[in-house]
Amino acid sequence: xxxxxxxxxxxxxxxxxxxxILSLARRERPRVCWxxxxxxxxxxxxxxxxxxxxxxxxxxxxxxxxxRELDDLAAFxxxxxxxxxxxxxxxxxxxxxxxxxxxxxxxxxxxxxxxxTGVSAGMNCWFEACTTDSxxxxxxxxxxxxxxxxxxxxxxYDGEPQRRPLYRGLVDEGFPPGYAVDDDAALHxxxxxxxxxxxxxxxxxxxxxxxxxxxxxxxxxxx
Numbered sequence: 573x574x575x576x577x578x579x580x581x582x583x584x585x586x587x588x589x590x591x592x593i594l595s596l597a598r599r600e601r602p603r604v605c606w607x608x609x610x611x612x613x614x615x616x617x618x619x620x621x622x623x624x625x626x627x628x629x630x631x632x633x634x635x636x637x638x639x640r641e642l643d644d645l646a647a648f649x650x651x652x653x654x655x656x657x658x659x660x661x662x663x664x665x666x667x668x669x670x671x672x673x674x675x676x677x678x679x680x681x682x683x684x685x686x687x688x689t690g691v692s693a694g695m696n697c698w699f700e701a702c703t704t705d706s707x708x709x710x711x712x713x714x715x716x717x718x719x720x721x722x723x724x725x726x727x728x729y730d731g732e733p734q735r736r737p738l739y740r741g742l743v744d745e746g747f748p749p750g751y752a753v754d755d756d757a758a759l760h761x762x763x764x765x766x767x768x769x770x771x772x773x774x775x776x777x778x779x780x781x782x783x784x785x786x787x788x789x790x791x792x793x794x795x
Contacts, residue, residue: 573682573698573759573760574589574688575690575698575753576691576695576757578754579757579776582617582751585627588794589772594629594630595776596646597687601630601654602654603656604625605655606658607694610661610665610692610693610694611639613638617658628703645674652677654689655688657688659690661693662693662696663707669698681733689758695727696725698721698723699719699750700712700717701723706763713747722739724750724751726739731754740781749780750780751778751780753769754775757778759778766789769789776787776791
């Protein structure tokens with residue numbers, strides 16, 4: 573699991589998160605699947621994904637629900653090594669995935685060794701709870717994530733001014749403790765346990781947030 577806080581991932585053709593994520597895959601030339609549900613399966617985002625990953629040693633594919641074009645979703649999911657989830661509405665993503673049964677299929681794929689990664693909503697979805705702007709311009713808590721990772725998540729920690737005070741306040745008031753991640757930083761988990769934080773620029777980091785506390789996670793700058 574690689575949970576990315578945010579940042580201009582598509583503006584850099586040689587973004588260091590790409591080879592890092594691919595290095596975790598279980599097969600050589602892994603099949604990497606773009607899932608743009610949170611953004612309404614925006615075609616421009618899918619095109620940017622294909623431009624990036626077509627140049628890497630992998631096999632890029634995408635999964636859409638607007639419209640759904642697959643009959644056998646389970647067979648498709650079983651053949652994917654890396655699931656790359658884009659940003660947008662976390663609440664809409666979860667609703668669509670559950671309606672089509674993708675949530676259960678992703679849970680099975682994760683248990684079988686597939687890599688799960690994503691940015692913003694694509695970070696939020698893996699946790700039990702998160703902060704999101706899915707319900708309007710103001711940030712709000714969301715309590716029913718997939719729960720593949722325990723606790724809560726807050727992306728864009730240094731990128732949007734309302735993120736830090738809202739998240740700290742929620743956790744202080746009883747929201748599940750968890751992790752906050754800056755733009756251009758990511759958390760790498762294995763077996764549900766934190767392995768390390770990585771970053772694509774100096775100064776980007778991640779934090780463990782509990783009631784009355786915020787502790788930086790040691791962060792490795794990727795080459």
